[in-house]
Amino acid sequence: MNxxxxxxxxxxxxILGMAHAWAAARRKLSVAVLERSHQAQGAxxxxxxxxxxxxQAPGIMMDLARQSRSLWLDLAAQAGFHVRSxxxxxxxxxxxxxxxxxxxxxxxxxDEGVACQMLSGKELAGLFDGRLGHHHGALQGLDDLQIYxxxxxxxxxxxxxxMGVDVYTQAHVHYAQEGQVQSSVGNFTANSIFVCPGHxxxxxxxxxxxxxxxxxxxxxMLKVRxxxxxxxxxxxLLTGLSCLHYGAFSDLPLADTLREHVQQRHGVLLDQGIHxxxxxxxxxxxxxxxxxxxxQQASPFNQEDTDQYLLDLAQTVLGCPVQVLxxxxxxxxxxxxxxxxxxxxxxxTHVTVMHTxxxxxxxxxxxxxxxxxxxx
Numbered sequence: 001m002n003x004x005x006x007x008x009x010x011x012x013x014x015i016l017g018m019a020h021a022w023a024a025a026r027r028k029l030s031v032a033v034l035e036r037s038h039q040a041q042g043a044x045x046x047x048x049x050x051x052x053x054x055x056q057a058p059g060i061m062m063d064l065a066r067q068s069r070s071l072w073l074d075l076a077a078q079a080g081f082h083v084r085s086x087x088x089x090x091x092x093x094x095x096x097x098x099x100x101x102x103x104x105x106x107x108x109x110x111d112e113g114v115a116c117q118m119l120s121g122k123e124l125a126g127l128f129d130g131r132l133g134h135h136h137g138a139l140q141g142l143d144d145l146q147i148y149x150x151x152x153x154x155x156x157x158x159x160x161x162x163m164g165v166d167v168y169t170q171a172h173v174h175y176a177q178e179g180q181v182q183s184s185v186g187n188f189t190a191n192s193i194f195v196c197p198g199h200x201x202x203x204x205x206x207x208x209x210x211x212x213x214x215x216x217x218x219x220x221m222l223k224v225r226x227x228x229x230x231x232x233x234x235x236x237l238l239t240g241l242s243c244l245h246y247g248a249f250s251d252l253p254l255a256d257t258l259r260e261h262v263q264q265r266h267g268v269l270l271d272q273g274i275h276x277x278x279x280x281x282x283x284x285x286x287x288x289x290x291x292x293x294x295x296q297q298a299s300p301f302n303q304e305d306t307d308q309y310l311l312d313l314a315q316t317v318l319g320c321p322v323q324v325l326x327x328x329x330x331x332x333x334x335x336x337x338x339x340x341x342x343x344x345x346x347x348x349t350h351v352t353v354m355h356t357x358x359x360x361x362x363x364x365x366x367x368x369x370x371x372x373x374x375x376x
């Protein structure tokens with residue numbers, strides 16, 4: 001059994017944990033990561049991989065997204081995984097969605113220095129051989145990235161190991177505080193411990209986590225293939241429905257008008273928290289979703305009608321049928337007192353959890369800031 005000492009021990013091998021480990025390793029600290037699975041199987045690999053700078057609310061979330069964007073580009077260059085850096089498109093399916101996007105572009109985006117531009121219906125029709133020409137226009141987010149996290153996480157893990165980070169897998173940690181870590185792979189000591197448990201709120205520091213009343217949301221997601229051999233998507237797509245979900249748009253006055261419009265005509269979309277996201281994979285397939293089912297734990301049972309709503313929306317946006325290749329659930333932290341919490345268990349132990357599905361967008365910066373606060 002191991003009795004090794006490290007400057008930093010990170011519990012949790014998802015992107016938030018790896019962000020802390022990378023930030024510590026760059027400072028030449030000795031680092032270990034303890035992950036309960038062979039490789040993290042939570043939100044990190046079940047997502048769209050979107051680093052959506054354009055969609056973040058002004059303030060801390062926008063700051064974190066911008067910092068994370070720069071860190072993602074550095075990490076991709078170091079670890080050698082695929083990253084798309086040609087932005088995103090938020091499509092306007094009707095005049096209300098177009099007015100909301102124009103209001104954002106002419107107001108908040110300019111006030112906050114958001115790198116974006118509006119595309120007219122004619123300009124949009126000039127992209128992708130006219131396949132999106134049935135939309136009224138689009139907001140083009142110029143700083144947004146997209147990573148295929150299923151490939152990125154193994155590459156990141158290997159890159160950190162090459163930096164000297166020790167990664168212990170299938171390591172169940174049952175004690176992590178006061179400089180002591182006890183696990184199924186051995187007992188360790190550390191100057192600092194950073195616990196990044198994902199949506200596991202009971203294994204470690206349960207009483208501390210109870211103070212932020214954490215819950216989860218279950219998302220239904222699919223990987224599909226467009227049944228149009230010429231349809232090669234090269235950036236993420238969203239629609240005006242996403243403006244009701246993301247903080248950059250959701251508090252704008254016209255968002256209430258759009259929300260009422262959707263409620264009157266397609267209330268089930270709001271009831272199930274559905275807003276369409278489409279992300280291309282490096283292989284040319286498409287990840288689509290998502291829905292939101294909130295609770296204290298995720299139900300294991302998907303609803304077929306939810307998948308069908310998502311498929312119908314995707315086929316309307318893409319203008320062609322799609323073939324389903326995979327279905328799965330994403331389970332994320334939700335509905336805390338803020339988008340994320342950094343809790344101090346003791347003088348050397350911090351617990352960090354997300355309360356939104358924005359770990360890919362902000363996680364690298366959160367890890368960087370936590371390590372910087374401790375060591376810089």
